[in-house]
Amino acid sequence: MSEAYVHGYEPHESERLQTQAGTLVDLLHRDTRYPPGSRVLEAGCGVGAQTVTLARQSPDAWFTSIDISAESVAAARRATDAAGLANVEFQQADLFALPFAPESFDHVFVCFVLEHLARPVEALAILRDLLKPGGTLTVIEGDHGSAYFHPDSAAAHQAIQAQAELQRCAGGNVLIGRQLHPLMVAAGLDRVQVSPRMVYVDGSRPDLIDGFTRKTFTAMIEGVRESAIAGGVIEADAFDAGIRALHRTAEDDGVFCYTFFKGVGQKR
């Protein structure tokens, strides 16, 4: 987590991440429940978008949620406080220099973190070492190459590519979702099972049009406008045409598809 972060830290960005979590909670997290008394590390909690769901779904498990940004940790703490959750403690920490002894946790949870790391296998191996034998590591990541839509649009793909390029320059990888299985196996995890979680949005699903196509995916791409243009990754006109094309897919006769990947592996 030493790399620069591509998504913003601004208030509206925090709102976007919360909206995203709200729309996707069931799809991504419904099958993550930890037993009473278990100790769970959430590595890279960000503003707590997933923390609230995790802690609420496993009220008798104990969560330690860390993030490299003290500001994010503070926002995450406010989010769990507002939700009345007492089973989470927070700590500012770097994933590559964690203040925990080996085998400190029963389970580890990582969501939307590997996409920002230049050394994802190393990060996974560090987290594996923190697990007790038999403990599980759960990883959730998106994959921008899984984004396709109707009407198809070269301009939209170019705008998405601009975001991907920024993230790549910061050491990240927006195509990481599809790679979870080989990455987790390479990190020495056992019994790795990956399941795709596809978001499919058409005119019959107005909640997802608004909550996912517009306020999650398109908003994420839109959020890098200034840095992409300033960084010379794309021209302003081309970027704006791409954003318009993404909004076009949110009309009644449009369709938008995106897939998240969830992997669970075990420490031997």
Add this chain to the structure above:
Amino acid sequence: MSEAYVHGYEPHESERLQTQAGTLVDLLHRDTRYPPGSRVLEAGCGVGAQTVTLARQSPDAWFTSIDISAESVAAARRATDAAGLANVEFQQADLFALPFAPESFDHVFVCFVLEHLARPVEALAILRDLLKPGGTLTVIEGDHGSAYFHPDSAAAHQAIQAQAELQRCAGGNVLIGRQLHPLMVAAGLDRVQVSPRMVYVDGSRPDLIDGFTRKTFTAMIEGVRESAIAGGVIEADAFDAGIRALHRTAEDDGVFCYTFFKGVGQKR
């Protein structure tokens, strides 16, 4: 169905289509069951890859399966005979000149047909007219834009694009899966519901590596080698590099993703 057909009619191609149907039966067809006594039209049955499953899953429904190719109809008849099915009758017929009166059927089923048609909405409207009020139209299509994999490879995408280009020149559209909802709505169908059926293949799923990545998808692309090169759509070296890259995704640390779309709509 007056357009040229892009997939081959050769014996090995027929085998490929049967293998594909075998691997995908549960994913695509598990929720298609027709009530006893209902009359069902299967439009574009090809070599009967889906017909056997359809007729077996609804043993007390009556199927009429048509295809524009007399040779395919003969192969489909052999397939249902071999399966001991007595609830299917076959007929050689053109979808755009069908010998049936309006409202002849309780349900209509179309699988991997629209992708070959220049006028898919017109075809759907013709099929809708054959339905009794309240009857359903079920449509299944793939979408080549949903194919992504690890390792990612520009060469592989180029080979896929060559197949797409051939199909486009023949009047077809390999990106039709994602468009099912708007197409079915445009054809005047009611209560249209589309569900994606994603095939996800990683090293832990050897059956799918063989049955889908190799023998279904890669074999389909490989099958157009001669016509793509002869048609000047791609150079032989580039095509072969793409095929090697697709086979690379079938290794233990590779991943392959593809999504089919299934739509069901009703006649008012």
